[in-house]
Amino acid sequence: MNNATETFTGFLDTYERDVLPPRELAKGTLGLYAVHFRRFRKQFEGKAVDQVTIRMIAEMLDALTPRTANQCRALLIDIFNHAAAKGLCPDNPAASTINRIEKKQRRRHTVEGLKAIREKAPAWLQNAIDLALITAQRRTDILDMRFDGVREGFLYVVQKKTAKAREAANCYAGWKEEEMPGFHEVRALSLHLHKKAGKDGQKIAGPASEGMTKNYQRDHEEVIWSEAIPDLNISEITG
Template identity: 55%
Template sequence: MVPRPRNKANKGLPPNLYFDSRRGTYRFRRPTDGKWFQFGRDRGAAIDAAHQLNATFMQGADLMATVLGEEKVSLSDFLGTYEQDILPPRELAKATLDLYGVRFKQIRAALGAQPIDQITIRMLAEFLEPLTPRASNQARAILTDVFTHAAARGLVPDNPAASTIPKIEKKQRKRHTMEGLKLIRRRAPLWLQNAIDLALITAQRRGDILNMKFEDVKDGYLYVVQSKTEKASDAGWLKIKVTPQLAAVLSRCRDEVLSPYLIHRRPERKKKREGKDHWTKVDERFLTRAFKDARDEAGCYKSWKEEEMPGFHEIRALSLHLYKRAGKDGQKIAGHASEDMTRNYQRDHAEVVWSEVEADLDIAEIAG
């Protein structure tokens, strides 16, 4: 049976029974085809009827499976197969896998117990409806791929997720202003100031900045393998020339804390956490929270709504804007594809062709 959506109106109701707040009545959704039936205003009677119907539908499905010699495969069961067999060969970045994990949890909570071949378009549409446009589209994309693989294995006759309509996503976050980021930087601890400076001058993503190590700086270059594109794009292999501007930032990263990472901090307790190979490593979530704290303390965007507030990620957009304003090529340093790099597809990683770029943006106006 399909669990009810998690909202106050349906709290305490059995699966497939819903409260219609507009009419003040209860209604039952038949799990076999998604058809609705009005159950009136009596809560107790509606719950009793729903319990009996759910038991009947479950018993009927079990008897059919027994007669046909079939084993029911729930959506949750197939998601397990999807995670174990289908995702690993794609070699997705950890951040992407974490996102999949969040969406899998939501999908399992709403539809996991339902036999995968009994899931209808309407069920999926009702699951996606209350989600934000971004979350809804992410979940829809995952479900579409899941049902594509399920259909290829003969578990479902078609792909109901593909028939749902994606939502229109309106970009809400605004970009940083020069003065705004300058004020945020003043309120940030030293390690976060270094992260801001590196983001500005290299235009790299949050995860790639946090993965940069001192050993990656050699022979006058900072070598960066972009985690988001190294498996999917030939432009993810960057050889960034250590210009005087970048050298100044790298110098500020060296302090009394011994760490292999350019961006590091001394935590309150020395404890190696999951996903970390060194106790001084800063993880993405901590960086995001620390940046938000510094931004809120700076109070630089007071007139903006919460959803409009730019985070650490938006520093990359400001960096590319400043490169363009200075008449420099920001696209290449960002790791965008170039014709010269297509040879990487035909080479072993040991012989990879690195895309040489210069990080020569003057960030003195912000970094001082």
Template identity: 50%
Template sequence: MAPRPRKKRNSGLPPNLYANGRAFKYRRPDNGTWHGMGTDKAKAIAAASQLNGLLMAGGDLVADVMGDSMSLNAFLDYYEAEVLPPRELARATLDLYAVRFRQIRAALGERDIGQITIGMVAAFLDSLTPRASNQARAILVDVFNHAAAKGLVADNPAEATIPRPEKKARRRHTVAGVQAIYAVAEPWLQNAIDLALLTAQRREDILAMRFDDIRDGALHVAQHKTRRASDAGWIRLPMTPQLKALVARCRDDVPSPFLVHRKPERRVASGRHWTQVDNRYLTRAFKAARDAANPYPHWSPEQQPGFHELRALSLHLYKKAGKDGQKLAGHSTRKMTKNYEADHEEVVWTEAVADLDLSKITG
């Protein structure tokens, strides 16, 4: 990666001196703080050169060889293009990354990556909510680790910051609350709710379930989030009477390969099957049904649980019924060898029984 050249308005200026409209500003290379240098260009250059001599041991020689260092924006371009794609992150995760990248770029993107200090990162993180701050911090820690591996930074300023405590706003679903939502939900959404409660799977894994995943007397679920990190992510669900009845309810007059599907008002070319429901549509549809049912009238908007919280209710109900939900959830108690890669033909499936009695919940 070639170092990013200085902007035209800063050409001819010594390192760390920048044009700021008609005035000039100097950034201390040791701590990243900014200082006004007035409007007299000659005096600003002289002062910056003197400061560089005091604050940058050999700095001018390095600048002559390397040029202006890479900006965080430029390195983020590399990170998004080269680092993230091999991780095969879920679409929802990539959408979250995009939001945090925009915030990071707006606050720190124009700065030289090697000159970003702990204080700069801390100030940016303090401007966000605790949850957003911790998400952005985790991303920055990884970004600076990769920058260090490229020799662009000496240390990781994000890693030196402290994660902020998060108080989870969303509350848990109650059985009565889900019953009220279920009563006003469309049939396809009722199927999604039943699958969430019965199988304890995540939203994206429920929406990916296909009828041809049912073979050898079981529904096979390859969890997107955990299948590459743990053997627990490959789950075989025997076709219990409860699961058979639910799959039968999923079959209707809409020709679809997916258990959860709907007939859209109009077909849109999207590269997906025309009946497939995406994550965001399911989230919005569930929220609309929840708002229509209003099962939690005394909870604030931030406390209203969404589709994701059905998983927590499912695991709670399995535990209450004296059953072990760990295998269903795809959680492993220890790090296990990855059992699937692109050229690995054999997959070891973890058998888990989905046998929660839905008749007492959604009928």
């Protein structure tokens, strides 16, 4: 590590082996990092750590979508921080680049599109889609739903704020990557269908503001329950 000509790819191996494991990152996060690491290795192959310049990094980031560019930038800043701390480079070239503005461009699911996705989805994802449509809850709340949360005919949900089947369905061909709706947009479609059916979807979906969600935190002494009846007919999607 005291070698001033340490290659970037060599240090990246060290970073993966020594820096990441103690952080106990989620499997999904590590998978995303692996994709970025492959990009970094290809981009800076044969370069010493102190030979990677601001311009090199900027050119790589400019070729990416804003979201991916910001992810790569944040990761490179951390990598070069560790490299600088080892004396392998005089400063952090990634930190001198500018974060990109991410515009939310994702479009909404259509009934036909979501139906096609559901047909390609495994059983657990079909159940999650059905629950999201009927209850209009966020994906984190869907994941927290448990059978032992059903008491006296009610499902108790403490709300929190927070693609595989979609690609297989190929129902949104021609849409840009940043426009592709994810699981979160199922909630938006649910609210639309509730309104179309003349039902109060917002009452089922829960509070819209961050401040109001404080009443639903797990460590609150007295959780304030709001009763709602999720009786939306989703047979046009589920068949």
